Amino acid sequence: MSYDTFKNITIQQLESLVALLEAGSFTKAAVKLCISQSALTKQIKNMEASAGATLVIRGSTGAALTAEGQIIYDYAKRI
Numbered sequence: 594m595s596y597d598t599f600k601n602i603t604i605q606q607l608e609s610l611v612a613l614l615e616a617g618s619f620t621k622a623a624v625k626l627c628i629s630q631s632a633l634t635k636q637i638k639n640m641e642a643s644a645g646a647t648l649v650i651r652g653s654t655g656a657a658l659t660a661e662g663q664i665i666y667d668y669a670k671r672i
Contacts, residue, residue, distance in 0.1 A: 601643040607669035609636040610648070614666060617655040640665075 609626065613633070616622035623630040641648050648662030658666055 602640055602665070604672070606636050606640040606643075607665070607672060609633055610640065610662070610666055611669050613637065613649065613656050614658065619651075619656065 609622070612622040612625050613619065616625055619630050619633055623633040626633065637649055644661060644665065646661040647659050648665060650657045650659060
């Protein structure tokens with residue numbers, strides 16, 4: 594991933610990614626952020642589009658990060 598990958602990712606999207614991983618599911622993270630689940634999903638999809646990679650693996654048991662997602666998550670936690 595190059596530096597240019599990060600220039601279109603917003604702080605709100607980074608907060609959403611952190612909340613998603615801490616909550617473990619889109620539903621719980623949306624409640625924590627006081628937004629709808631569809632708004633959270635859109636933020637994550639927009640962040641994936643900006644990064645040019647899938648960041649979150651969506652499953653029936655919750656969400657997990659891809660290798661690229663882990664890199665961005667680590668940056669988000671530092672911020």
